[in-house]
Amino acid sequence: MSNTLTPVLSGRADSPRLAWVLKRPELGVGGLAVVAMVVIGSINPAFWDAANLFSLLRANVITGILALGVMIVMLSGGIDVSFPAFAIAAMYLTIKGMIALGYDGVVLPFAVATMIGLLLGLINGLFVYGLRMIPLIVTLGTGTAVRGLLLGAVGSSQINIDRMPPALIGFGRLEFLRSVGGGNGLSTMVVLYAALAVMVHLMLRHTLIGRSIFALGGSEEAARRAGFNVRTTIFFIYGMAGALAGCTGLLHGSMIWVANPRDMVGIELDVIAAVVLGGTSIFGGRGSVMGTMLGVFTLVLLTNSLIIMHIDTTWQRIVTGSIVILAAAATSWRDRRIAA
Amino acid sequence: MTAPLLELRDVVRHFGGVKALDGVSLSIMPGEIHCLAGENGSGKSTLIKIVSGVNTIDRGHILVDGTLVDTMTPRLAIAHGIQVIYQDFSLFGNLTVAENLALGAEVRAGRRLVNWRRMRAHAQAAVDRLGVALDLDATVDSLPTSGRQLVAIARALMADPLLLIMDEPTTTLTSREVAALFDVVRDIQSRGIAVLFVSHKMREMLAISERITILRSGLVVAGGPIGQFDEAGITRLMTGSEIAEDPYLWDASPATHPVLAVRDLSVRGVLHDINLTIGAGEIVGVSGLLGSGRTELALALFGLLPSYTGTVQIDGRDVALRSVRHAIANRIAYVPEDRLTEGLFLPESIDINLLCASFDRLSRGGVLRPEAMRDAAASAIRDMAIATPTGERPVVELSGGNQQRVVIGRWLLRHPRILILNGPTVGVDVGSKAGIHRTVRRLAREHGMAVIMISDDLPELIGNCNRVLVMHRGRLVDEVADTRNGPYETRRAERALSDRLRELA
Numbered sequence: 001m002s003n004t005l006t007p008v009l010s011g012r013a014d015s016p017r018l019a020w021v022l023k024r025p026e027l028g029v030g031g032l033a034v035v036a037m038v039v040i041g042s043i044n045p046a047f048w049d050a051a052n053l054f055s056l057l058r059a060n061v062i063t064g065i066l067a068l069g070v071m072i073v074m075l076s077g078g079i080d081v082s083f084p085a086f087a088i089a090a091m092y093l094t095i096k097g098m099i100a101l102g103y104d105g106v107v108l109p110f111a112v113a114t115m116i117g118l119l120l121g122l123i124n125g126l127f128v129y130g131l132r133m134i135p136l137i138v139t140l141g142t143g144t145a146v147r148g149l150l151l152g153a154v155g156s157s158q159i160n161i162d163r164m165p166p167a168l169i170g171f172g173r174l175e176f177l178r179s180v181g182g183g184n185g186l187s188t189m190v191v192l193y194a195a196l197a198v199m200v201h202l203m204l205r206h207t208l209i210g211r212s213i214f215a216l217g218g219s220e221e222a223a224r225r226a227g228f229n230v231r232t233t234i235f236f237i238y239g240m241a242g243a244l245a246g247c248t249g250l251l252h253g254s255m256i257w258v259a260n261p262r263d264m265v266g267i268e269l270d271v272i273a274a275v276v277l278g279g280t281s282i283f284g285g286r287g288s289v290m291g292t293m294l295g296v297f298t299l300v301l302l303t304n305s306l307i308i309m310h311i312d313t314t315w316q317r318i319v320t321g322s323i324v325i326l327a328a329a330a331t332s333w334r335d336r337r338i339a340a
Numbered sequence: 341m342t343a344p345l346l347e348l349r350d351v352v353r354h355f356g357g358v359k360a361l362d363g364v365s366l367s368i369m370p371g372e373i374h375c376l377a378g379e380n381g382s383g384k385s386t387l388i389k390i391v392s393g394v395n396t397i398d399r400g401h402i403l404v405d406g407t408l409v410d411t412m413t414p415r416l417a418i419a420h421g422i423q424v425i426y427q428d429f430s431l432f433g434n435l436t437v438a439e440n441l442a443l444g445a446e447v448r449a450g451r452r453l454v455n456w457r458r459m460r461a462h463a464q465a466a467v468d469r470l471g472v473a474l475d476l477d478a479t480v481d482s483l484p485t486s487g488r489q490l491v492a493i494a495r496a497l498m499a500d501p502l503l504l505i506m507d508e509p510t511t512t513l514t515s516r517e518v519a520a521l522f523d524v525v526r527d528i529q530s531r532g533i534a535v536l537f538v539s540h541k542m543r544e545m546l547a548i549s550e551r552i553t554i555l556r557s558g559l560v561v562a563g564g565p566i567g568q569f570d571e572a573g574i575t576r577l578m579t580g581s582e583i584a585e586d587p588y589l590w591d592a593s594p595a596t597h598p599v600l601a602v603r604d605l606s607v608r609g610v611l612h613d614i615n616l617t618i619g620a621g622e623i624v625g626v627s628g629l630l631g632s633g634r635t636e637l638a639l640a641l642f643g644l645l646p647s648y649t650g651t652v653q654i655d656g657r658d659v660a661l662r663s664v665r666h667a668i669a670n671r672i673a674y675v676p677e678d679r680l681t682e683g684l685f686l687p688e689s690i691d692i693n694l695l696c697a698s699f700d701r702l703s704r705g706g707v708l709r710p711e712a713m714r715d716a717a718a719s720a721i722r723d724m725a726i727a728t729p730t731g732e733r734p735v736v737e738l739s740g741g742n743q744q745r746v747v748i749g750r751w752l753l754r755h756p757r758i759l760i761l762n763g764p765t766v767g768v769d770v771g772s773k774a775g776i777h778r779t780v781r782r783l784a785r786e787h788g789m790a791v792i793m794i795s796d797d798l799p800e801l802i803g804n805c806n807r808v809l810v811m812h813r814g815r816l817v818d819e820v821a822d823t824r825n826g827p828y829e830t831r832r833a834e835r836a837l838s839d840r841l842r843e844l845a
Contacts, residue, residue, distance in 0.1 A: 206454050208446060215443065218432030225430045227447040285434030335481075 026291045028330070029278055033298040040305045047308065051184045054177070058187040059304055062255070064296045065193055065248040066271045067278075068200045069241035071292045074275060075204070076237050077217040077284025078135035082124060082143030083271070084264040086242050087249030089150045090116040094250055095159055095168070095259040104167045113250035114243045120146060121242015125235040143268075150261050159259035172254030189255060196244070201289040209236055217284030273320050274299040277327040281335055299323060343406030345370045345503055345534050346391065346422070351400035353386055360386040362558040363400070368503060368534050373525065375545040375566070376538045378555035379578050380766060381740060384538050387555070388505055392424045393417040421502030427511065429492040433481035437474050438463035441495050466494045471527060486517040493524065497533075504528060505536045510544045514631040522548050540766075541796065542574045543629060543841060556580050572798050572838045579773070579797060588781055590622050590806035597656030599790035600758050602641075605650035610636040612814045614650070618758075620788035623781065625805035627795065627837060629844060633814035634794050635677070638760045641792075642674040643667035654757060668697070673751030675744075677763040677794075683747045684735050691717040691731035693746050698753045716753055723783075724749035725775060741765075741772025748776070752783065759783075762794045777804050798841075802834045810837070812844045 041047045066083055073080040090113040098109055120142065127138040161169065175185030204210035212233045215223040224230055253259045278295025280287030302323070303316040344367035353361040361383045368374050378384045389395040390402070393412040402409045404420045431440050442459035460476065467474045472490050480488055489509065496504055510518045525535055525548060539545050545552070546566060553563040554577045562569075562577045569577075598617045605614040611633050618624050628634045640648050646662040653659065659670045667674070676683055685693055694717050695702060702712045717731045724745040728738065735746055744764065751759065764780065765773040781804060784791045795801050801808045810818035820837045 206456075208452055208454055211439070211443060211454055212447075214435060215432050218434040219430070221428075222430040222432055225426075226444040281434075285432070 026279065026288065026294055029291060029294045029298055033294060033301060036298065036301055036305070040301070040308070044308055047305070049182075050177075050180050051182055052308070054184060054186045056301060056304060057190045058255075059300050060293075060296055061187065061189045061193045062248055062252050063267070063271055063274060063300060064293060065196055065244055065251070066267070067274045067292050067296050068197060068289065069244035069248075070271050071275045071278070071280050071287055071289070072200065072204075072213060072237055073135070073241050074272075074280050074282065075217050075284060075287050076213045076233070077220075078128065078237065079272070079282075080124070080135065080139045080238070080241050081268045081272075082120070082139035082146065083241060083245035084267045085143035085147040085150075086117050086120045087245040087252065088261060088264050089120065089146050089249070090114070090246030091249035091253040092150060092154060092159075092259055092261045095165065095253060096154060098165045098168075099159070099163060104165045106167055106171045109165070109168065110247060110250055114247040117246015117249070118239050118243040121239045121245070122235060124242065125238035128238060129231050129234040154261070156261055158261070161257040164253070164257055164259065168250070168254040169257050172251070172257065187255075189251060192251070197289050197293055204289065209233065213237060214285060217281075217286075269324065270299065270303075270320055273324040273327065276331060277323055279331060279334075281331050282328055283332070283335060286331075286335065295327075342370065344368055344403070345405065347401075347403040347406075348387075348391075349401040349403070351387075351390060351402070352398045353390060353395060354398055355386075359558050361390070361397075364555070364558070364560055366553050366560065366563075368536055369551075370502065371529060371532045371534050373529055373535045373537070373548055373550050375549035375552045376536060376555065377540060377542060377545065377552055377574055377578055379540050381557075382555040382578070383558040384540075384555055385507070386558075388424060388507060388538060391417065391505065392422060418499060421500065422505065423496035423499055423501040423503070424505045425489075425492045425496055425507065425509070427507045429488050431480045431488055431491060431495075434479060436477050436479055437467075437483070437491055438476040440480055440491055441466045441476075441498065444495065445498065462498070466498045469497055470494045470524065472524070484517075485512045486514075486520065489513070489521065490524070493528075497528070501533060503534045503536060505538065507538045508541070509537060510539065510541050510630065515629055516631075518544055518630065540578065541630065542571050542578075543796075546571060546574075546842075554578055570838060571842070572834050575796075575798055579799070588623055588804050588806045590619075597653075599655060599788070600641075601653040601656075603651045603653075605637075605640060605648055605652065607636065607640055607645045607648045607814075610645070610814050611640060611648070614816055616809070616816065618790040618792070620790065621784050622807075623784050623791040623793055623805045625793050625795065625801035625808035626811060627798065627801055627808055627820075627841065628811035629841065632811040632844075634811045635762060636814070637811065638674055638762055638792065638794060641667065641758070641760060642672060668754065671754065671757040672760070673754060673756035673758070674760045675747050675751060675762060675764065677766060683750075684743060686736040687734050689732045690721065690726065690728060690735055690738070690746055693735050694720045694731070694750050694753060697750050701754070720749040720753055723752065724779060739772065741768040741776065744768050744772075744776060745779070748779070755787070756789060758790045758792070760792045760794070763797075764793060764795065765797065765800060773800075780804065798834050798837055802830050802837065808833075808837060810840055810844070817844075 046052060066087065069083055070080055093116055094109050094113045098104065124138055124142055127133050128135050172189070174188035176188060178185035204213065212223065212228045215226065215228055216230060216233050220230060252264070274296040275292050276282060276295070277299055278287065278291035278293070280292060299320070302319055306315055306319065307313065347367040349365050350363045351361050352359070352363055364383065364387065376384055376387065386395060390397055390412065393414040393416055396411065402412050409416065438460050441463035445462060446454065446459065463476050467476065470490065470493060474487065474490060474494070480491060483491070509521060513521060529535060537545055537549060549566050551564065552566050552569060552574070554561050554574060556578060598619045600616070600618040602614055602616040606612050614637060626634045626637065636645060639645050641652070641661060643661040643664045643666050651658060652661055654670050659666070661667050661670065685696070691713070695713055698716065699708065702709055702716060721728065721731055726742050726745045726749065728742070735743055738746065761780070765776055768776065777800070780791060783789060793801060793805055807822040808820045809816050810820060818840055820833065820840060
């Protein structure tokens with residue numbers, strides 16, 4: 001059929017090239033990572049040693065998996081600051097339980113830690129959906145309460161390597177490519193992280209629940225009218241973030257061989273910084289797994305390299321804080337640009 | 341004779357103690373373009389929600405194709421081929437056009453996995469059916485309003501509707517985009533789909549609708565073929581206000597300077613060579629089609645279009661209106677059209693809403709003076725005749741008319757020299773409306789203000805202004821009624837203005 005008026009309506013960004021770049025925030029953070037690597041490598045060529053690169057990748061794992069969870073929440077337009085508390089609670093409870101029962105193993109403990117995280121996450125979902133509360137307040141509250149409960153009711157003493165379940169430590173030490181790294185291999189946990197990332201990507205991109213997260217981040221009302229079950233989506237989001245946190249907590253303990261109930265304090269800012277750096281909009285609806293992984297990589301690269309370059313560690317906090325602000329400024333500029 | 345596609349018989353619906361619809365009957369024939377006209381609060385939105393099954397009815401009957409429908413639900417409405425395009429379009433700005441079009445069908449089909457190729461094919465088919473070129477990969481946020489509307493229309497057509505309801509479809513479109521929209525709508529009609537426009541923008545509706553039903557305060561006050569109505573008549577029916585017999589008379593006082601003198605005001609692309617002089621106590625109306633530049637004129641005077649060229653004088657002094665702060669400092673006040681989103685803090689008290697633009701005058705050394713605030717708020721409530729026992733009530737509890745008084749009262753506290761009112765009585769009931777008009781007239785006279793009144797409501801303009809200017813494509817093209825040439829007969833002036841606007845459309 002023909003119509004007298006057929007205007008071609010396409011994106012209105014200033015130029016096709018700019019529009020293309022705006023749609024791909026991964027390019028920005030990827031470019032930043034490359035520049036940082038070149039600069040750091042020229043200051044200290046030891047940066048390019050396989051052993052250093054391996055340890056850098058290993059340092060991505062914990063922040064990275066947590067970032068996947070936070071990204072999912074942020075895509076829906078929410079925020080989560082309770083995940084460090086959930087991660088630590090899941091780890092400490094699981095390891096305490098293992099010691100008490102004299103159980104040693106890997107699969108079952110991880111399943112338990114994940115379940116603990118999932119249940120705690122569903123509590124977040126209950127408040128956010130059931131009581132229509134602001135996610136920041138909900139997760140501040142649940143995170144603080146869980147931490148307090150852990151220290152008060154479960155225990156505040158650190159479990160050191162001598163009492164840690166050996167199988168867990170053995171799992172955390174798994175590595176490969178030992179010949180390349182001159183004795184220090186690449187942690188197998190990096191593979192686990194990559195597998196989880198692929199899973200989250202497939203979920204977001206190719207399942208309807210994944211698209212409902214984006215839809216919710218775009219417009220809750222429109223999501224309802226399109227027929228999405230917003231309740232299911234919100235519980236899924238917070239449950240998933242909690243489950244990832246629980247699993248990560250135990251992984252963290254087995255990688256550092258210590259279960260410290262006071263661990264991971266303040267890590268939420270690093271993780272949120274990495275997610276925002278990776279191009280996820282603080283207003284929801286925009287972001288990708290690839291971008292988030294690059295954001296995590298860049299943040300870990302910058303903060304770890306400060307150590308290599310013998311810069312005082314307090315500067316790490318300044319770098320992280322600055323990154324949150326600059327990256328959030330960049331993404332909100334981008335969002336305005338797209339909607340211009 | 342064919343049965344109506346949709347028929348409402350004596351439908352009644354209450355919300356709490358308020359009768360939103362009070363025995364409304366309406367029929368829509370297959371394939372017709374029907375206009376449901378009414379002001380805000382007349383029951384239009386309730387009627388849409390009843391037809392689309394979102395709200396239930398208390399009494400009356402709904403018939404589809406001559407068959408009684410017991411309880412209309414959203415699912416049933418869709419099954420009967422009724423699709424609604426809401427004013428906000430209900431789109432996902434962060435997703436692509438393709439996904440916006442196809443996602444709903446995927447959800448309703450109960451799928452768990454997304455097949456992007458299938459979604460794209462669906463979306464392409466929907467766009468082809470509408471006969472417009474839309475970039476499927478563009479995110480919806482990057483489209484202009486007219487483009488988003490096309491996406492919403494294309495999505496609605498995917499459900500093979502028999503009736504497409506469009507809520508205020510022309511509100512945010514330019515006149516050219518309205519013309520393009522009407523082409524699309526006629527094309528939709530040619531396929532046998534009925535279209536119900538719900539609007540209070542009469543001029544555009546007259547151009548396309550075949551039949552009209554006019555709602556006021558939950559009642560159908562008139563209906564029939566569009567040829568039986570003219571714009572002024574429809575407005576009168578919608579508002580229920582009889583036009584004032586006496587226009588606002590203004591004596592040119594021998595003041596040395598006019599309050600406002602605008603010379604060659606231009607803003608690239610929106611305003612061209614505006615020359616305008618307004619004396620103390622004058623109320624000057626500004627009318628024009630959508631996109632004529634009338635709102636932009638107000639924005640420029642309020643410092644919101646700082647890139648203007650030309651000069652503005654207030655009381656004989658040159659002023660630069662490069663920001664809202666400059667405008668306020670020069671005692672210009674602007675009451676915007678959409679008071680709910682642009683003007684009021686709804687949960688806050690009447691007092692706070694009245695005083696919030698005047699805190700600088702009510703404080704000493706940065707500390708607010710409570711008794712000065714109390715006096716100011718009380719005097720504003722008295723001056724604007726706001727019906728409330730106390731200024732501590734939240735504004736959200738007030739009627740539309742009283743809310744509007746609060747917005748106007750806020751600016752009056754700053755003792756403006758120039759008061760710009762954009763749609764001063766949109767969504768205000770008839771009684772309240774007359775009160776607001778009286779207040780504006782009194783204030784203009786007593787305080788020697790220059791008032792600019794922008795409105796779609798022709799009787800409002802004719803009845804309250806001592807002259808009415810017509811804008812078209814960013815220029816002042818005409819001056820319709822001018823009491824300086826002696827009092828005019830209001831009805832004739834109204835007709836002249838209506839005819840002039842129709843010529844321009």
